[in-house]
Amino acid sequence: GCGLREMNLKSGPWSSFHSLIAGKHPGTPIREAAEASNPIIPVGSRSDSKRTLKGCFDELDLLLEFKSLMLHCPKGVYIVPSAKSLREWKGVIFVSSGPFKNGAFRFTLYIPDEYPKARPLVRFQSSVCHPLIHSNGVLNLCRISWSPSHHLWSIVEYIFKCFHSTEMWEGCDKAFADKALKCVEESLLCLSLPEGK
DSSP, X not given: OOOSOOOOTTSGGGHHHHHHHHHHSTTSOHHHHHHHHOXXXXXXXXXXXXXXXHHHHHHHHHHHHHXXXXXXXXXXXXXXXXXXOTTEEEEEEEOXXXXXXXXXXXXXXXXXXXXXXXXXXXXXXXXXOOTTBOTTSBBOOTTSOOOTTOOHHHHHHHHHHHHHOTGGGXXXXXXXXXXXXXXXXXXXXXXXXXXXX
């Protein structure tokens, strides 16, 4: 899977919050349960408090998304939220078959503030001569008919299929295979350098 130790949202800074909500509304999703609890907000700070609560719930949603991703992450894909923001996840895919076999491609998953209504963005760090990856490194997500019901793990599965799907490479000629091999070599060089170099 993601190669990371499973997060326990029932311990650490969220433990008292989880216990409070789970106790009041057993079996109810945390966000809905918290909203149903109707917390009392002092007069004069209601709008600021609502914004603060929304930010907390948004972050908790992303942590739950990450926990779900660890259960669905394809083999050879590793991804983790960056240290500076929960809305920027750093990943790498180790390709095991197809024209890009043995490549190790770094990418960043950007999660917009409007997520899940808005689609995330994926950008690869090194050059990838791929029909679904633009020259600026951005992955074309056109094959995903995005809706708010989708989850981040579906994006990661899509990344995996873009490199490993046999249908993608039917009719691949030698010229493309040579370009793909060059991309593999560049990806390994990029992997050995500090991020951003």
